[in-house]
Amino acid sequence: MLIDPLSLIFLTVAVTVLAIVLFFLARAYTRSAEKLHEMDKVTNQLQNQLAEKPIKLLEQAHQQAQEIIDKANKEASEILASTKGYEDNSNKALKAKLVELEQQQAAVFAKASEDMKIAYQNMITQIQEQDINTLKTMTKDIESDVIADFKEFRDVLEKETINSEKVVKEKIDEEYLAMEKDLEDYKKQKYQKIDDDIYKILYRVSEMVLNQGITYDKHKELVIEALETAKKEQVFQ
Amino acid sequence: MSNSALFDQIIALLRTTSEVMQVLTCLEELTETFFSSKSAGDHQQVFRKLPKEISAILITGLASEPITPENQISIKRKIDELTDKLRTCKNIQLTIAFQPDEQTITLFSDWIKKNVSPELLIDMQFDKSIVGGAQIIAGGVFKDYTVRKSLANRFRIQRDDIMGLLN
Numbered sequence: 001m002l003i004d005p006l007s008l009i010f011l012t013v014a015v016t017v018l019a020i021v022l023f024f025l026a027r028a029y030t031r032s033a034e035k036l037h038e039m040d041k042v043t044n045q046l047q048n049q050l051a052e053k054p055i056k057l058l059e060q061a062h063q064q065a066q067e068i069i070d071k072a073n074k075e076a077s078e079i080l081a082s083t084k085g086y087e088d089n090s091n092k093a094l095k096a097k098l099v100e101l102e103q104q105q106a107a108v109f110a111k112a113s114e115d116m117k118i119a120y121q122n123m124i125t126q127i128q129e130q131d132i133n134t135l136k137t138m139t140k141d142i143e144s145d146v147i148a149d150f151k152e153f154r155d156v157l158e159k160e161t162i163n164s165e166k167v168v169k170e171k172i173d174e175e176y177l178a179m180e181k182d183l184e185d186y187k188k189q190k191y192q193k194i195d196d197d198i199y200k201i202l203y204r205v206s207e208m209v210l211n212q213g214i215t216y217d218k219h220k221e222l223v224i225e226a227l228e229t230a231k232k233e234q235v236f237q
Numbered sequence: 238m239s240n241s242a243l244f245d246q247i248i249a250l251l252r253t254t255s256e257v258m259q260v261l262t263c264l265e266e267l268t269e270t271f272f273s274s275k276s277a278g279d280h281q282q283v284f285r286k287l288p289k290e291i292s293a294i295l296i297t298g299l300a301s302e303p304i305t306p307e308n309q310i311s312i313k314r315k316i317d318e319l320t321d322k323l324r325t326c327k328n329i330q331l332t333i334a335f336q337p338d339e340q341t342i343t344l345f346s347d348w349i350k351k352n353v354s355p356e357l358l359i360d361m362q363f364d365k366s367i368v369g370g371a372q373i374i375a376g377g378v379f380k381d382y383t384v385r386k387s388l389a390n391r392f393r394i395q396r397d398d399i400m401g402l403l404n
Contacts, residue, residue, distance in 0.1 A: 210368050210369065210384055210388070214334075214368070214369045214384070216335065218369070219333070219334060219335045219369055220337075220341055220344065222369045222370040222371070222382075222384065223331070223333050223345060223370065223371045224344075224345070224348060225370070225382070226370045226371035226373065226380075226382030226383075227331075227345070227348055227349065227352070227371070227373070228352075229380075229382055230373045230375070230380050230382065231352055231353065233380065235373060235375050235376075235378055235380050236329065236353045236354075236357075236375050236376070237376070
């Protein structure tokens, strides 16, 4: 197998370039590793320094705080001692002022109360007067209303009574006329019946009297007269 | 005696329709005895219940001899003719207010036979309520000649006067 010389050259150049690159990479790596090692060392140192510094700071702060507290206590004691007398004076003055204020307040309250009492009494009197006036007005109004209502009621009642009376009177008149007519009819019937009855009684009495009064010969005579009358009237034709 | 003469004699004596009915009943009884073996006396006995004069005329005219098959037909014919004539006799209905005796009936009958017709009979009725007088029905015509009617007329005419007197 034959290799092209160009390819061989190219391959050789490429390997060479790669070897160079690899060399520089290895050198860079080595340097980086050294730098990293140094950085670790610095870091450790810094960590150690940092670990020691707060404790010192704390101790310093504690000390300073103690000093400040002591100083403050001392000043407070001094202040307390100096303000003792002032407090007593202030209490007395305050009490006196309070008593004065209390008296003033009592006087003000008393005056206000008196004023309020007077005002209240005046107001009550005024309200009473107003109430009395209102009551009087209301009484008059009620009286007027009642009188008006009563008058209206009386008028209505009077009107209704008159109407009712009129209706009742008409009804009574109608009933009276009807009753009068019925009574008249009844009277007529009764009179007629009495007439008829009396007539019948009279008639029967007459018959009975005549029956007893007619003699046998008179009967015969009456029959013959009847026959003769019938003959005259040509009943037998 | 002829049948006509017999009828004339009988009708002259008969006064009322009730008497005619009695005669007709007797004639009927006589007819019924035709077929029985009876003597003339038995036949005559039929008429004995009638008034005496009428009975005598009928016996003379119809039952003077015994009824035999020979005279039976002629007697029957006489009876039938007499019955027919009697049945067709005219009558007037006379209603009166009293019960008349025989003389009174005769009086009325005589008056009618004399004044109206000798063959006219009276159908006598009695009604006390008519008080007096008579009601007559003749030939279908009714006439009221009673005292009751006169009284009613008087009451009707003078009713107001009567009522005035009562009041």
